[in-house]
Amino acid sequence: MPNPALVVRNLTKTFAGTAALNSFDLTVMPGEVHALVGENGSGKSTMIKILAGYHRPDPGGEVVIDGEPLTFGSAESSYSLGCRFVHQDLGLVATASVLDNLCMNTGFPARWGTIRSRLARREAEEDLARVGLHIDPRTPAGELSPALQTGVAVARVLKQDARSPAKLLAFDEPTARLPVSEVEHLARIVRQVSSTGIAVLYVTHRLDEVFEFADQVTVLRDGRKVTTAPVSTLDRSRLIHLLVGAELDEVHASAAALHPEHGEPILKVRDLWASQQAGVSFDVHRGEIVGVAGITGSGRETLLGALFGAAERFAGTVHVGHQLLRPVRPDASMAVGVAYLSPDRKLNGGIMELSARENVSLSDLRPFWGFPWLRRRPERAEVLSWFKRLAVRPGDAVESHLSTFSGGNQQKILFSKWLRRRPEVLLLDEPTQGVDVGAKVELHRHLLAAAAEGTGVLVSSSDVDELLALSHRVLVLRDGRIVASLTGADLTVQAISHQALAADESAGEERLVASWQ
Amino acid sequence: MAVTKRRITFGFDRFSGLYLWGLFILIFGLWEPHLFFTASTVHSVASEYAITGILGIAVLVPLAAGAYDLSVGATVNLSTIIVSQVQSANHWNMWLAILTAVAATFVVGLVNGFIVVKLHVNSFIATLGMATIIGAVQSMVSGSSQPLPPTSAFWNGLTQHSIFGFQIVFLYLIIIAVFFWWVLDHTPAGRYIYAVGGNAEAARLSGVKVEKWTWLSLITSATLCGIGGVFYASLSGPSLTFGASLLLPAFAAVFLGSTQIRPGRVSVWGTLLAIYVLATGVTGLQLITGVQWLNDMFNGVALIVAVSFAVWRQRAVASGRARAGWRARSIAHTDSGHPETLDGSAEELTTNGLPPQVPK
Numbered sequence: 007m008p009n010p011a012l013v014v015r016n017l018t019k020t021f022a023g024t025a026a027l028n029s030f031d032l033t034v035m036p037g038e039v040h041a042l043v044g045e046n047g048s049g050k051s052t053m054i055k056i057l058a059g060y061h062r063p064d065p066g067g068e069v070v071i072d073g074e075p076l077t078f079g080s081a082e083s084s085y086s087l088g089c090r091f092v093h094q095d096l097g098l099v100a101t102a103s104v105l106d107n108l109c110m111n112t113g114f115p116a117r118w119g120t121i122r123s124r125l126a127r128r129e130a131e132e133d134l135a136r137v138g139l140h141i142d143p144r145t146p147a148g149e150l151s152p153a154l155q156t157g158v159a160v161a162r163v164l165k166q167d168a169r170s171p172a173k174l175l176a177f178d179e180p181t182a183r184l185p186v187s188e189v190e191h192l193a194r195i196v197r198q199v200s201s202t203g204i205a206v207l208y209v210t211h212r213l214d215e216v217f218e219f220a221d222q223v224t225v226l227r228d229g230r231k232v233t234t235a236p237v238s239t240l241d242r243s244r245l246i247h248l249l250v251g252a253e254l255d256e257v258h259a260s261a262a263a264l265h266p267e268h269g270e271p272i273l274k275v276r277d278l279w280a281s282q283q284a285g286v287s288f289d290v291h292r293g294e295i296v297g298v299a300g301i302t303g304s305g306r307e308t309l310l311g312a313l314f315g316a317a318e319r320f321a322g323t324v325h326v327g328h329q330l331l332r333p334v335r336p337d338a339s340m341a342v343g344v345a346y347l348s349p350d351r352k353l354n355g356g357i358m359e360l361s362a363r364e365n366v367s368l369s370d371l372r373p374f375w376g377f378p379w380l381r382r383r384p385e386r387a388e389v390l391s392w393f394k395r396l397a398v399r400p401g402d403a404v405e406s407h408l409s410t411f412s413g414g415n416q417q418k419i420l421f422s423k424w425l426r427r428r429p430e431v432l433l434l435d436e437p438t439q440g441v442d443v444g445a446k447v448e449l450h451r452h453l454l455a456a457a458a459e460g461t462g463v464l465v466s467s468s469d470v471d472e473l474l475a476l477s478h479r480v481l482v483l484r485d486g487r488i489v490a491s492l493t494g495a496d497l498t499v500q501a502i503s504h505q506a507l508a509a510d511e512s513a514g515e516e517r518l519v520a521s522w523q
Numbered sequence: 524m525a526v527t528k529r530r531i532t533f534g535f536d537r538f539s540g541l542y543l544w545g546l547f548i549l550i551f552g553l554w555e556p557h558l559f560f561t562a563s564t565v566h567s568v569a570s571e572y573a574i575t576g577i578l579g580i581a582v583l584v585p586l587a588a589g590a591y592d593l594s595v596g597a598t599v600n601l602s603t604i605i606v607s608q609v610q611s612a613n614h615w616n617m618w619l620a621i622l623t624a625v626a627a628t629f630v631v632g633l634v635n636g637f638i639v640v641k642l643h644v645n646s647f648i649a650t651l652g653m654a655t656i657i658g659a660v661q662s663m664v665s666g667s668s669q670p671l672p673p674t675s676a677f678w679n680g681l682t683q684h685s686i687f688g689f690q691i692v693f694l695y696l697i698i699i700a701v702f703f704w705w706v707l708d709h710t711p712a713g714r715y716i717y718a719v720g721g722n723a724e725a726a727r728l729s730g731v732k733v734e735k736w737t738w739l740s741l742i743t744s745a746t747l748c749g750i751g752g753v754f755y756a757s758l759s760g761p762s763l764t765f766g767a768s769l770l771l772p773a774f775a776a777v778f779l780g781s782t783q784i785r786p787g788r789v790s791v792w793g794t795l796l797a798i799y800v801l802a803t804g805v806t807g808l809q810l811i812t813g814v815q816w817l818n819d820m821f822n823g824v825a826l827i828v829a830v831s832f833a834v835w836r837q838r839a840v841a842s843g844r845a846r847a848g849w850r851a852r853s854i855a856h857t858d859s860g861h862p863e864t865l866d867g868s869a870e871e872l873t874t875n876g877l878p879p880q881v882p883k
């Protein structure tokens with residue numbers, strides 16, 4: 007029996023009197039893929055940060071890596087004992103080549119101050135081969151698919167270092183930014199790495215991945231370990247139950263109970279042509295939740311933006327009720343009752359340096375404005391009431407910068423920014439991306455409540471489970487066209503993937519697959 | 524103004540300028556009580572820096588919307604030359620002259636806005652180019668020779684009239700400051716401007732008319748320069764070069780001011796505080812030493828020291844007690860997990876002491 011790659015014993019970390027991690031134990035064997043799952047705030051990030059030497063835990067705990075104790079608070083100790091980390095933000099320079107990215111931290115092989123380019127390339131190819139990648143190291147990193155980029159980041163941290171060989175690779179939510187179709191590619195990287203005897207600690211909140219990659223799973227809730235179990239002994243609903251209890255099922259049941267109105271549709275799209283759309287037509291009725299599915303590049307990611315006016319449209323009409331929506335005019339779309347939650351909250355969703363209050367109220371300042379003052383008291387009160395309604399944590403921090411909230415809470419804040427306008431049509435682009443299961447349940451519940459009040463909801467998501475749970479009807483896009491509209495018994499994961507991929511693989515997909523041979 | 528809980532400190536960070544000001548007054552007051560502690564020093568410092576203050580606000584408005592206006596120096600100078608030239612050489616009526624000067628600067632703002640908004644040129648480059656063009660226009664107007672100062676008593680009285688011992692130009696500054704404080708902090712317009720400066724695309728998707736506010740902020744900036752230029756001409760007489768020498772102090776004050784009161788955000792009171800703290804320091808040192816190069820030296824050093832201090836403090840707050848290496852640091856950047864929010868140390872490294880708004 008070899009030494010365990012990682013043993014964590016009785017680890018506790020308190021922040022300002024609150025235990026983010028509470029007498030936590032964990033054992034990971036070499037070559038094992040161990041998933042660490044939990045909502046945001048459950049302590050999994052704290053765990054990883056202790057492991058990386060960033061946080062110093064409370065006295066009394068210990069972390070042992072392959073028989074050697076970790077010196078807490080020391081990133082150097084963590085590295086020299088063989089811990090390696092891949093973060094959600096991969097830290098690749100998109101414009102630089104894969105080779106340059108690989109050598110960025112460790113330096114290039116050089117003689118007389120000149121890079122030995124042939125040697126550098128050979129080394130880079132070896133590094134990539136170690137994670138099962140066979141790509142040209144001269145390719146700019148930004149041109150690779152997200153999964154391959156993750157692979158490059160893995161290759162970088164696993165670069166051979168004779169003094170301290172890698173023993174444990176920790177992924178910190180690597181797939182928060184990966185479309186479903188690419189997760190499989192990441193799975194291969196993970197398996198390749200674990201087959202060399204390196205232990206993999208995989209932090210995620212996507213449950214599919216747990217079943218896809220992991221041997222063992224540890225569930226965290228409120229800083230405590232709920233259980234550790236072999237993945238083979240669990241099923242999906244059991245795991246969800248361990249994470250949040252039975253709440254999710256309840257939401258799904260209530261989605262089915264909603265009855266959309268018939269008659270005049272609230273959103274009418276006719277022959278829409280835009281950057282990725284080639285003649286899309288569909289309707290959404292009041293109280294109806296319509297899902298949009300499709301692989302990356304199918305037109306799914308840009309459809310909602312084109313409707314709302316975030317991106318250009320070339321031809322076609324969009325009506326809300328009897329009002330025609332003008333292209334590229336978000337303000338005009340809002341005026342007729344459309345709300346749009348953009349897919350990337352850091353890039354174009356929230357304004358990170360403004361307070362949560364300012365972010366929420368920005369969508370409509372009229373209720374607070376009476377010459378000569380923008381009245382802060384009612385504004386604060388309204389934002390506080392939304393914080394309460396959506397269970398934003400911390401619940402009174404309406405004056406804190408948006409950037410200080412966790413991902414799920416940021417999303418709730420942006421949700422409330424749109425819900426407070428009581429929109430007629432709600433366009434949600436990846437509404438629960440990077441959001442933990444608990445917050446997801448909360449967001450879904452409010453989405454259903456909006457639909458129940460007669461809002462027409464259009465949800466575009468790469469999370470097929472989410473679409474299945476929420477939607478009355480799912481539109482599947484492929485190559486810019488709607489290829490299927492699935493309802494009732496036809497609405498299954500298999501039907502969606504079948505329609506989304508169909509017979510003819512796109513050229514891009516083929517290239518991607520080819521690079522794996 | 525609401526203050527988050529964790530900020531209940533002595534305010535050494537948010538109000539460091541005020542403490543520094545008090546310190547300056549104390550030191551110079553004790554050192555040179557007869558020269559420094561006089562009403563006339565207060566009055567002269569107040570009015571001498573009033574134009575810089577107006578220019579600071581002119582820089583601040585577009586900066587809040589994320590646009591740099593580097594043409595303020597040239598614009599304020601143009602206004603001074605126009606208003607003097609048409610009065611002394613062409614014998615225009617004073618009000619008509621003022622109107623012409625301000626209208627000319629309004630056009631400058633209009634053009635700046637057009638280049639930035641419609642031609643999508645980076646504001647830094649657009650206004651830098653504009654500044655050079657304005658320099659050329661100024662030479663056309665003045666023939667490169669300094670116009671004679673207009674001589675009517677009413678013209679001088681426009682700014683040199685005194686109220687409570689202060690020259691009235693200081694009162695104008697206060698009025699302008701109060702107005703822009705109101706606009707930026709207490710009207711929807713201010714919210715939109717800060718939103719555009721914070722994240723233009725997110726603002727646009729929230730229904731904010733980004734182009735309109737960017738354009739308006741640049742027009743406001745140039746027009747304020749026009750008004751400032753008229754005051755300068757009345758106060759000190761025409762000069763062909765003073766504008767350029769006010770450009771950097773105005774920017775320095777805005778940046779310094781963004782470390783005050785509400786750190787990370789440019790603000791009217793922060794800007795004025797910065798201007799008068801620096802002015803007090805410079806005046807005091809000059810009274811004591813009598814050397815001329817102090818002004819530039821002091822302003823430059825103060826800017827760098829104050830902003831470094833703000834950066835250091837933000838980093839200290841953000842990383843807690845950790846002196847972590849790059850591996851750990853990259854974690855801190857990527858993760859948005861809760862623990863930080865609990866102990867309140869997750870203030871992000873949003874700025875390097877400067878306002879988060881970057882030029883477009």
